[in-house]
Amino acid sequence: MSDEWKAPVEGGKEERSSWKLLEKTLLASVQEQRRARRWGIFFKSLTFVYLFVVLALFSPLLQMGDGKNADGGHTAVINVRGMIADQEQASADNIIGALRAAFEDSATRAVVLRINSPGGSPVQSGYVYDEIRRLRGEYPQTKVYAVITDLGASGAYYIASAADEIYADKSSLVGSIGVTAATFGFVGALEKLGVERRVYTSGEHKAFLDPFQPQKSEETEFWSSVLATTHRQFIESVKQGRGERLQVEANPELFSGLIWSGEQALELGLVDALGSTSYVAREVVGEETLVDFTVKDSPLDRFTKKLGAAVGTQMALWMGLQGPTLR
Template sequence: MNQQDPNWERRLVEKLASAALVEQRRTRQWKTFFRLMWLTLAALAVAAMWSSSDGDKSGIGLGSAHTALIDLNGVIGGENDVADKLVKGMEAAYRSGSARGIVIRANSPGGSPVVSGMAYDEIRRLKKQHPTIPVIVAVEEVCASGCYYIAAAADKIYADKASVIGSIGVLSGGFGFTGAMEKLGVERRLMTAGADKAMGDPFSPENPRHEAIRRSLIDDIHRQFVAAVKLGRGTRLKNDPELFSGRIWLGDQGVALGLVDGLGSVRSVARDVLKAEKLVDYTPQDDLTSRFARRFGVSLSDGLRELFATRLL
């Protein structure tokens, strides 16, 4: 800058001001860019969550022949509304008017005998109302215990040769801490109104009367389970003494025992059995808030409950 110019200071200030304005515009542009980028990523994430779980519903209501798909996933209990979701999914498939059959894609180790029994009863009720629409279970990794209880209500069951099935039995577990309490010098002071109110208390010694009641309960649940499987599978079941022992089997072994009707997958059942290769997913979905919570681990408490809960199936 030529300092002999009488206006050099003003021109310097103008240049500095101009440079500051340019820098401010660039800063705003970058802020806008990053905001748009984050909004785009958030939109893509939400879209991915919807698309990954909603499945293909393009055939609903359009008169296109298809196979209705309903998922049965995870531990069966009241928290995940398995019975309610199965019923809602099946009812939606029947309403479509173009579903040639319903395939329940099973991948569950079992769970609550109550919820399993409810789902079993609901499937049989809906089958009676819609006798021309077959209901088929296609097992992926595992369909054991309470899951097989539900599957027995279907018209047919298919599985992969390495799928885990069966486990037609009941368990009720717990812990006893009386020995540890004695070593620590801890005294249990429990007061009850009712002779059997403290049944199963892990801090009290075993009570023969309570153990007999507990044994009677799980035996009754086992009888209910066995009766449901026999009713659902009928004469297809082979006379094997280990069939209802609680043992698990592989898919190809299940075929020989009558627990499974054949080897196959969701797609092969839709293509070869139902003759409707197009799949439409009718699995009811949770709301977006619940989905976010589950994906980010808010349901950790549910997992801890499952870890310490007494399992009956």
């Protein structure tokens, strides 16, 4: 810095006052620049949040038109991925909404359910099964094909059995036609800890699934009958969907809950042929253009689910408070 800008060491009051005024002016300028930077950062952050919210709200609408062939027909694809349950991606509401949109599209030549799921709720699976059969009756010219990728078990196979034909890879896992309901028993642990469980109910068997109370033989028998009824409904639906293609006599354990490879499933009549989604679209449907009709969660939905509903669901599963599950 040149000498003319240095603070005077000696001088009169007038000179010292001028320097102090200059110093205050410079400090005020620096503070103003800092405030401007802070406000700039604030407004940039606000703009980023605004754009994120807009993207979260409108991304499902943009995704709905992905891949559509404006010049001709297409093969509609709907993903059934993960646990089949309410409030999950593979919920009945999401799958049925996608099915209706696919069938109502005049350019749809066929619908492919691309399945990779271990199963889940018998209620949600049943809803989808019934809707597929209803839509097949309403749109007889539009075929439905189920394509099992890695896994098509339990409730996922329940859904697949409603299709006109089922395809899988030779190494896919297929079947698991059974029902399970799991919980824990903490009675012994409470006794060792010296903790007393107090439950107040109006109804003799209201708390029969409480994992902190001893099991009663009559309640265990009753719960087994509930699961057996659900299993029977599952078997009847699969038989209705697959008909004489099932080789029940060749393997009496077909409905025992066991799971087979795609190659074994073909021999048992659980699937009709081996092939991928692209193979079905190209060789079976004759329309290679694939259009994804899967209902997708927005980024905002996925974020809130992870923070809220997912935690509650996992706690319910851990405590054994969920209903029967198809497996």
